Amino acid sequence: MKKFTLGNSKEQVLNMIPKQSIKKVLVGEHKIALLRIEDNFHAFQASCPHRGASLLEGTFNQRGEIICPLHHYRFDLNTGDVKAGSCGDLEIYRTELKENGLEIILP
Numbered sequence: 001m002k003k004f005t006l007g008n009s010k011e012q013v014l015n016m017i018p019k020q021s022i023k024k025v026l027v028g029e030h031k032i033a034l035l036r037i038e039d040n041f042h043a044f045q046a047s048c049p050h051r052g053a054s055l056l057e058g059t060f061n062q063r064g065e066i067i068c069p070l071h072h073y074r075f076d077l078n079t080g081d082v083k084a085g086s087c088g089d090l091e092i093y094r095t096e097l098k099e100n101g102l103e104i105i106l107p
């Protein structure tokens, strides 16, 4: 398990990542996607487990699912479970917004 901290403060992270946006973040050697919904952050693998489309171009719905732009498979942002489609689950990473930045934990 590896812990990374994005930014230097909570305010910096909130300013850097606007609400309802998905950003690419390099964490060590991993390129991951970071989605902010209101003040909640979801970190997950940036490429779709189906055929590798970029989830940075994805959309999300009110059920807390990220939707792939290519074949519209849906993945639960809290568990990574595939909700529509047939492929492996999405890798998700735990995040915690702290006073010194956003902590992201990779396996």
Ligand code: FES
Residues within 6 Å of the ligand: 048, 049, 050, 051, 052, 053, 068, 069, 070, 071, 072, 073, 085
């Ligand atoms: S590449 Fe994502 S659903 Fe097919």
